[in-house]
Amino acid sequence: MKRQVWNRAAKLLGAVAIAAVAASLVFGQVREAEAGRRDQADVARMTQKMKTVCIGRFLIDLPDETRLELRAPRIHGLDISSFDEPEADFQARLAQREAQLRATPDQFGGNKNLESVREVRTENGVIGKIFFHSRKVTEGTQANGLELERYRDEGIAIEAMVHGEGVSFALAANDYNPDNIENLPRLVAKLVPNPHNQIPTEPGFCIDRAWFRDPLTPNQREQVMMSAQLPSHPDFEFLAILAAGNKPAAQSLLERRAARPSILSVAERWRISVLRGAPRTIGGITGDELVKRVTEMNDAVVYSFWWEVDGTEDNVLVPHFVFQMTTGEGNNERVPSSMSQDGAMALWDKISSSIRLHTQRPVKHTAPVQPARASADASRAPEV
Numbered sequence: 001m002k003r004q005v006w007n008r009a010a011k012l013l014g015a016v017a018i019a020a021v022a023a024s025l026v027f028g029q030v031r032e033a034e035a036g037r038r039d040q041a042d043v044a045r046m047t048q049k050m051k052t053v054c055i056g057r058f059l060i061d062l063p064d065e066t067r068l069e070l071r072a073p074r075i076h077g078l079d080i081s082s083f084d085e086p087e088a089d090f091q092a093r094l095a096q097r098e099a100q101l102r103a104t105p106d107q108f109g110g111n112k113n114l115e116s117v118r119e120v121r122t123e124n125g126v127i128g129k130i131f132f133h134s135r136k137v138t139e140g141t142q143a144n145g146l147e148l149e150r151y152r153d154e155g156i157a158i159e160a161m162v163h164g165e166g167v168s169f170a171l172a173a174n175d176y177n178p179d180n181i182e183n184l185p186r187l188v189a190k191l192v193p194n195p196h197n198q199i200p201t202e203p204g205f206c207i208d209r210a211w212f213r214d215p216l217t218p219n220q221r222e223q224v225m226m227s228a229q230l231p232s233h234p235d236f237e238f239l240a241i242l243a244a245g246n247k248p249a250a251q252s253l254l255e256r257r258a259a260r261p262s263i264l265s266v267a268e269r270w271r272i273s274v275l276r277g278a279p280r281t282i283g284g285i286t287g288d289e290l291v292k293r294v295t296e297m298n299d300a301v302v303y304s305f306w307w308e309v310d311g312t313e314d315n316v317l318v319p320h321f322v323f324q325m326t327t328g329e330g331n332n333e334r335v336p337s338s339m340s341q342d343g344a345m346a347l348w349d350k351i352s353s354s355i356r357l358h359t360q361r362p363v364k365h366t367a368p369v370q371p372a373r374a375s376a377d378a379s380r381a382p383e384v
Contacts (some may be wrong), residue, residue: 009051039343046232047350054199054206054223054358056242056293057317058283061354068228068238070197070208076183076220078158078171082209083166084195094129094161101133118185120162124192126212128162130185136175158184164193167209183220187212203358205316218245219312233338237329238351244319253288254278271295275303275341283317283356285309291348293341300336302328305348316355325351354383 023228028238034165049064062068085093098117106113118130133155140150155175158283162169169191171184190213194200204211205222215221219250223243230236251259254277273293287309294302304326311320325348327337 007169018027019243037342039340040346042232042339043346043350046230046347048175050354053226054197054211055226055240056205056244056319057358058242058305058321059199059354059358060323060351060354062238062351063230065231066228066238067231068226070206071225071227072226073222075187075205075212075216075222076180077176078173078184078187080207081170082207084166084209086166087163090161090163090168091129096293097161098129098131101131104134105107106134107136115156120160120185120188121383122191126191126193128169128232129159130158130160131186132181134174135157135178143219145319154178156181160184161193162188164191164192165195167193167195169193169210189291190214190216200358206358210324216316218312218316219290220318221245222316223240233327233328235335235338237324237326239322239324239326242319243321244311245313246311246320247313248320253306253308253343257290271297274331275345282307282352282378285321287321291345296328296334298333300328300334302326302334302337303344304340305344305352306346307352323352323355331367337360 015362024067046063046065046080047185050061051064051066052059052061053068055070061139061215070296097372098114101114104113105111114131114133116132120128120130120184136155138153142151156178157172157174158176158181159170160171162171171187171191189347192200192204192211192213193205194210200206200211202270203214205214205216205224207224212222221244223241225242226238226240228238257274257277264272271294273294274290276289279286281287287307290304290306290308292304294304296302305324307321307323312318325344327339327344328334339347
């Protein structure tokens with residue numbers, strides 16, 4: 001009798017436990033569905049007003065609240081930077097820099113550090129100077145098998161300090177091949193100030209506060225990055241990387257993903273769920289898309305969205321292109337995503353679908369005068 005009572009009690013408790021688990025699952029699903037509906041409404045609100053941003057040769061629509069930065073632009077091995085500055089302050093800084101270069105001794109202690117100066121005044125309203133200085137020559141012998149051979153390495157610093165429409169620009173390289181120094185004045189001639197980052201009316205390459213008029217070629221290896229945040233969702237971060245003229249990687253994004261589980265532990269694999277993993281065409285360009293749900297070690301649930309185009313070596317219109325959106329970014333550790341899976345997916349689809357090539361037709365311009373070669377006399381200043 002007692003055994004029957006205990007069996008009935010055990011069955012009853014088991015049924016209650018199963019019912020509790022089922023109720024918990026149902027409640028969780030209902031709560032998740034409600035969060036998804038709420039977040040999708042939030043996404044609709046956020047994306048009701050969008051702003052179009054030009055990054056390199058592409059346009060992308062982002063919520064109007066987005067704070068973003070275009071950074072690390074580089075063309076032809078020249079690092080480029082820009083900042084707001086009154087023209088008077090620029091002129092004072094330019095004069096100070098020229099005086100500093102003139103006063104600096106050359107490699108051998110002489111007064112030939114500043115080899116040449118060029119005055120800049122372009123049809124795009126850009127003014128300033130280009131400096132060629134600090135040439136370094138290294139000579140000697142080195143072993144080549146059983147023989148000794150002579151070698152000579154030579155590099156020169158080149159920099160342009162220019163200004164237009166209230167923005168100052170620096171284009172520079174510290175150790176440049178002397179045979180290629182004409183790359184700098186030719187590039188400066190294509191620089192168009194754009195202080196408010198408006199969408200250019202013709203093809204070109206966009207950076208912060210400016211763009212470069214076409215044609216630019218693949219061997220110039222143009223590149224730029226964008227980082228962005230959403231004030232209403234501070235754990236969200238966006239990253240875009242564009243780099244043209246590079247050889248595609250040996251493995252695509254999805255191929256790298258397929259190889260990754262072999263280096264993860266079983267526990268780590270259980271924490272990662274792939275929500276999407278397939279080729280995706282956006283704006284006429286096909287890349288790989290990978291969307292993951294990750295449970296961090298602190299149990300924070302976060303999402304990772306990634307679209308990547310391998311790129312080409314010979315076409316600036318199909319660069320290596322990475323676009324990412326991540327959630328759960330905290331100050332010191334990952335935090336739970338401030339948006340549900342459905343909401344985050346809706347935001348990703350809305351933004352990523354807007355990526356497209358900037359296709360404005362060119363406007364006819366007066367051909368810029370080809371700059372003369374750098375003179376050994378620093379007192380002469382041909383215009384760019």
